[in-house]
Amino acid sequence: MQGVSSMSGKKQGSETLVTGSFKDLKKIIRRKRAEISSRSVLAPQIKSPDDEELFFHTMKEVQEIGEFREIPLYHKTVAPPLKNRHPDNEVLDALEDTVKGRNPLHLPDTQEYVEWIDQEQRRDTIKKLHEGKYSVQDCLDLHGVIVEEAEKEVDVFIRNSVKSGHRCVKIIHGRGLCSPNGPVLKNIVVKWLSMRYRKYIRAFVTARQCDGGLGALYVLFK
Numbered sequence: 231m232q233g234v235s236s237m238s239g240k241k242q243g244s245e246t247l248v249t250g251s252f253k254d255l256k257k258i259i260r261r262k263r264a265e266i267s268s269r270s271v272l273a274p275q276i277k278s279p280d281d282e283e284l285f286f287h288t289m290k291e292v293q294e295i296g297e298f299r300e301i302p303l304y305h306k307t308v309a310p311p312l313k314n315r316h317p318d319n320e321v322l323d324a325l326e327d328t329v330k331g332r333n334p335l336h337l338p339d340t341q342e343y344v345e346w347i348d349q350e351q352r353r354d355t356i357k358k359l360h361e362g363k364y365s366v367q368d369c370l371d372l373h374g375v376i377v378e379e380a381e382k383e384v385d386v387f388i389r390n391s392v393k394s395g396h397r398c399v400k401i402i403h404g405r406g407l408c409s410p411n412g413p414v415l416k417n418i419v420v421k422w423l424s425m426r427y428r429k430y431i432r433a434f435v436t437a438r439q440c441d442g443g444l445g446a447l448y449v450l451f452k
Contacts, residue, residue, distance in 0.1 A: 342444040347433040364398035371402045
């Protein structure tokens, strides 16, 4: 019995030793953690440079370019001042523009413009005829022809055009600019068309500039 008691005592002693060792270990761990925590708090903080310091550090070698000057993207062109022009020069310039086609002439506004329409026809027929809305199917050129010959040629031309069923033809009579008596042939052709051949004709009018202008007529048949 005594031996058993001795072994039990050893056992208890051993348990006491082991228990004591764990308690010491816990204390050591807590102490170490406290030391680590205190060192982390007391450790010096490294300050990072702020934006202003970085900017000045970056720009320290940049040199100033001096006075700023505006560079224009294009050269400004100044128009020369207008000179006082004589009215006669303006008229001559306008006439030159008309001759060269830069200022188209409105033929109905001129004294040489001619138009005639049968009373039974619509008024807009003249406008359409003058604007070239009807295709020209035949043409008679009377340049250099005297009145007697022109009378015969016009008669044959009108009758053949009616017989052929033509709707629109052109007669070139000229303007008589070189004639001392003016546009004799033009005036007589207009007289023939409006009187002698009116039963065949719906309308006639001065042609467009591209078709002879004031020196020609479009003739529209019934």
